[in-house]
Amino acid sequence: MKYCSISEASAKFNIPESTLRYYEKKGLLPLIERDEAGRRLFSEDQIALLQTVLYLKNTHMPISHIKQYIEWVVEGDDTIELRLEMLKKHKQAVLAEIALMSGSLKGIDEKIARYIKRTQERKEKNNGKEEL
Amino acid sequence: MKYCSISEASAKFNIPESTLRYYEKKGLLPLIERDEAGRRLFSEDQIALLQTVLYLKNTHMPISHIKQYIEWVVEGDDTIELRLEMLKKHKQAVLAEIALMSGSLKGIDEKIARYIKRTQERKEKNNGKEEL
DNA sequence: TGTTGACTTAAACCATGGTTTAAGTCGTAT
DNA sequence: ATACGACTTAAACCATGGTTTAAGTCAACA
Structure with missing residues (x-):
């Protein structure tokens, strides 16, 4: 093959x-x-x-x-240094992007946590109403 | 303010x-x-x-x-569950994207390592030539 | 032998996520 | 009074990264 x-x-x-x-x-x-x-x-x-x-x-x-x-x-081989520098630089950019995404994901996760709390509060309220 | x-x-x-x-x-x-x-x-x-x-x-x-x-x-509050589900789903997509990027970065890192090795080999060769 | 199915090309088309431009309206310092 | 700087709008423009279309070529199978 x-x-x-x-x-x-x-x-x-x-x-x-x-x-x-x-x-x-x-x-x-x-x-x-x-x-x-x-x-x-x-x-x-x-x-x-x-x-x-x-x-x-x-x-x-x-x-x-x-x-x-x-x-x-x-x-060919004469450009190995150039390629190496390019990939090193790109690696730093990728790490920065992953860091940005991870940081933003943390903010999103906090919203998720708050929404879970609020849905639970709403359920408790509704339980109260059912029992009236 | x-x-x-x-x-x-x-x-x-x-x-x-x-x-x-x-x-x-x-x-x-x-x-x-x-x-x-x-x-x-x-x-x-x-x-x-x-x-x-x-x-x-x-x-x-x-x-x-x-x-x-x-x-x-x-x-308003009637959409909290919808928002929660949306953010949860998005979180999974983000984790998948970060995983894809991290995996690709690993491949790139291996290339970086090989290029470093090759540049060192080239330097050694050149040193040999200098000594002729 | 002819009709599929896999491929070719160039060119047109598209979605996304903005940025730029042009023309105009204010508030304020001179 | 006026000129400047900060703002407004609608519309045109742009780059990126493809996807789709149209028209054609070829190999292999019935």
């Missing part, structure tokens, strides 16, 4: 084929080969690269930056 | 005035009063509500859902 079709790649990552075509067009999936009929053939290396693209996408790196990263991958 | 202007609200949350106007138009900030000159006056309650809106926004709740939540707040 050396190469896979777009439908197989789509199934493997549970992502629409249209999105894979869009990513290729945007430069996130470079050098995808074709068979004689012009159909995409994803190599194992490209599947691995797609996994990386999805990691970056899932952590909200903009497509323009992912594209830059991929261009550096294609350029 | 019972009411504040749009510029004060903007400064308090570090959010553009245009966004506050946009949120009001979208129904996220209901019942904002005006002074005689037609300028917005944010009450303390509305500042508190804005804080909640921002918690929801920071955790990626779509504006249409935030609007629904706010409508329920305005309707």
